[in-house]
Amino acid sequence: MAVSHDQFEIKFRLSDGSDIGPKSFPPATSIATLKQSILAQWPKDNKYGPRTVKDVKLISAGKILENNKTVGECQSPLCDLPGAVTTMHVVVQPPTADNEKKVAGEAKQNKCVCVIL
Secondary structure, eight states: OEESSSOEEEEEEOTTSOEEEEEEEOTTOBHHHHHHHHHHHSOTTOTTOOSSGGGEEEEETTEEOOTTSBTTTTOOGGGGSTTOOEEEEEEEOOOOHHHHHHHHHHHHHSOOOOOOO
């Protein structure tokens, strides 16, 4: 996150290798706000896009960023390079509610019953 006039220059790398940005954000911007920005700019032709902010995980400098943190709190030592653009990786979590229901249903069907006489 390059510091330029109290702004961080960030681009978001998607799993297909394409980028969103770069765009400037003030240090007080929350990670949740970054995720909302990603949702608004998500490529419309990408059928596996996130539905909500909860579906998006941001990774910077090898760490998953928490929604309640700010961009300024999440900066790494590499962010102080003048003119540099920080790349954050975007991971989209697949919907889990349907998968959990299937797993729970399978667990009920695959019961093992032992009787000791």
